[in-house]
Each structure stands twice: as C-alpha cells, then as structure tokens.
Amino acid sequence: MTDNQLGEFLRARRAAVRPDEVGMPSHGVRRVAGLRREEVAVLAGVNADYYTRLEQGRERHPSAQVVEALSRTLLLDADARAHLHRLSGTAPARRSPAATDRVAPGLRVLLDGYAGTPAFVINPALDVLAANALAEALYSPFEAMDNLARMVFLDPAGRSFHPRWERTAETVAGHLRQASGVDPGHPRLRALVGELAAYSPDFVRLWNAHTVRGKTRENKHVHHPDVGSLTLTHHAFDVRDAPGQQLIIYHAEPGSRSAEALGLLGSVHATAHRT
Template identity: 40%
Template structure:
C-alpha cells in the first residue's frame, strides 16, 4: 500500500507514534491479554518484550518502532501490534497514519437501518428533501419532502433504479439526460470499491434489462466520483425547484451515505417547497 500523505512532519509523526504506543501499552495489563503478571512492575501496563511476543516481532524491532526510528513497517505487523495492544478501529487507523501508511478502508455493512439519530435529522431537515442510501444505493430512510419532490413512491427501493426506471422521476428532473451518465459512472465507481460483492452486478444487470439508456451507459465503463450536484426539478404543483445536493458519508455505517438537498440561494425554491408541503398536509419544520 502506498505511503500516506500525512499532515504531520516526519519528526512530529515519529514523536506522536512514540507517545501513542507508550500510552496504549501502559493501559493494557498482562491479565488483559492472558499473560502472567511477572511480579512487581516499575510502570503500569505491558513491557516492550511482552508486546513483541504477542505481536510476533523481535524485541529490538518493536523497541525501535516505539522509539520512532526510521524503520520499515508492513500492514501485517501493524495489525499484529494493534491486536496485541487491544486497539479499537479508530486507534488502529491512527497507528497506520503515524507509521506512514494509509489505513485500510473500514469494512462496509451491506445494509443497516438508519439510526434513530439520523431519522430525527431527516425529519428536522423538512421541508428540505433528504434520504439515506446503503452501499448498493438502496434507500434505508426517505423523508416526506424527498417523496413529494422527487416522486418516490412505495415501490422505490433503490436510488439508481429509480433514476432510470421511475418515469415520474425522469420527467421531474429537468437535466435528467445530462446527468444520467454521471449517475451510472458513480455507481460503477462504488462497485469497484467492493470487487467481491456480486450484488452490484445483479442490480446493474436487472436494470439494464429494463432500461436501454442505462444499458448503453453501463457498457461505457465510465467511472466518476459522486459527492454533490445541482438538481433542477420541474414539479407539476410547486413549479421549478433547484437544490444543491450534498452526499455525506455516515462513519458509523461505512458505505452508507446521507444525501441532503438544500434550496439553491438566489431562487424562490424554499418558499415554493414550504407551500407544497403545507398543501400536502405535511409539517414544515423550521430550524430553531
């Protein structure tokens, strides 16, 4: 794996690595890792040689690492040290960065329900549209505004499929033809992050069978990042609505994203949106 682009200068990073390893070692007792106490200790926690034994590395090598010397480290050795010191996921990632390596990506859950906190955020985001999608772009939560604005119905379960197979969605989006290639390319880029996950292939194959437009775009093998967009909606009741869409990762559920739509400044989108929600009998929430 390529070296990380650490924001810390090398000397500072080595000093941080030294103090980090010492502090993690000091908090782990021999009993925590199934080792005999070994009598009185001048300092709390494990000795360096005990960490070396647990990690399966030489005592001198581990001592050099903890001293911040310029030695070569591998992912396998860092993982062994992380296990020996009982590091959690955040601490393991921090160890990688201090050692000059990029942390491995967190394993993503295929799909989990949106947490109560995220559900409350979506409701408080009204009258603005928002939803959560998992790594396969399945919806895990959709607020009332997203359903009212984008035409999502009970049969809409996947963001990609709705983009191409929901006729109402396509009619509402003014620039659908221009943005469709980017949507397909973004899904392919996400699929490449999980090369062993065949669900991406199944979704793409099923959609290509019913959408010639998607089939043609998918065959291009284009890839693109998908972090934000401007969406223009020609709504039959509310008129023209223009949003800045922002895609935010949910760290507690790797692979899941929260997509929030904010009325674009300089337009009357917010006023039109509030009117639409009132006419539909949906509560309009205002930030406190």
C-alpha cells in the same frame, strides 16, 4: 503534528495498558506508566530493538503481521487497530462487515428531525431505504421513490424532473459502476444493472463508457410540477453502523426561491395527506 505519528501512537497506547491487563507480573516501583518497551516486544513476539526503533521513528514500515500482533498486545479496539494499520501503511486483515439494508430506528428518527429539508437513506444500488416527508414530497412526480437509478432511466417523469438529465444520468451510471467495482458480486446491484440494460439504451451507452463516479457535491437542479424549479446542494454521509448505506441531505440556500419552494412543497404535501 510531528512526523512520527506511528511512534507517538504506539508510545501513548503502551502507556495506557496496565501489566495486569495482559498477564505481566509487576514487581516494585515502575518508572514508566503502563508497559515497558521490552514487555510489549515480548508479548508481540518481536525484537525489543526493533520495537524501540518503531517508537523512535527509525523504523516506519512494520508488516501487517507485526501490526496485528501489536494491536493484540496493546488491546486496541477496531477503530484504533484500523488507525494503526493506516499509520503503518498496511491494510486491515479483517473482512469488511456485511452490508445491510435495514435502517436503524434511531436513523429513521433523525430523518424525521430534518423537517425543513429532504433527507433519505440509500444503499450501494441506490435503493431508497427510508425517507422523510419532504423527500417524499420532492420525489412525488415519480411512480415510486424506490430506486434513484430506475427513477432516472425508466420512469417517464425522470427527464422532466431532471432538466440536466444527461448529466444526472451520467452521474448515476458512474455511481453504479463504482459500486460494482467495490462489490462485484452484490446480487441486488447485478439485478439492477441487468434491468436497466434491458430497458434503457441510454443506460447501456453510459454504462459501457465505464465512467466511475462517487457521490458528488454538485448542485442538483430539479423541476417539480407543483412548485417549479429548485436548485439544491446536497451532502452524503456514510452510515457507520450500516456498511454501504449513505444518508443524503438536500439543502436550499436560506432566503432563496428554492427555499421558499421547499417550504411550499412541504405544506402542499402535508395538506394532501391530511385530506
């Protein structure tokens, strides 16, 4: 990679725009593909020499207004526009899409495709929005698989299910603290924090510590009454089409006792449902 990514990006996108796409007249043979530098400058309302310096790397910090003007001129879509802002060191001017708790049908199908490993979708307040059968089996000791924070702090099964309960509780409280910083007015999050604070002194203690923590990659240690102790790795993926949602996938090392326990748990759960 070169040290002039901004200039190379502008040059490539300029070459991809035909003059007729932006209403520019085209006469005779053009020596360059796409728009000329001068044409981009005119359309964006910037000085031609300034734009040339941007492409050449002699100017690397355009304002957010200039970036927006170039984005419109070069017909950039949302992803390319955000990329140009990142290259320029500016923040996108658009508002973030509103968060949603609706899980897309395609994502629900994907969850069921992970038949051999627990998978579920959560929102910033740690509400469980959808889960596959093995995730439901894993969390079956709880009264309801509805909210990961409520399950840790308020459900009687929480402390026996999480052998390292203090560490788990600290992580959960830290996640909620981080989420509240991203969206302080999130009504569901505010209601959950109020509920936990009203009924759990441990939550109050950890919440007041102001620890901020996103989803970690630490191993999860759990104890299920039907199959015993399990050690699981997990990955969190942002759901691109649903801001705020995350897909969580647990995984046991192949051939390990935990993998055998997950397989047994799935069989027990399936048998119970058939019965």
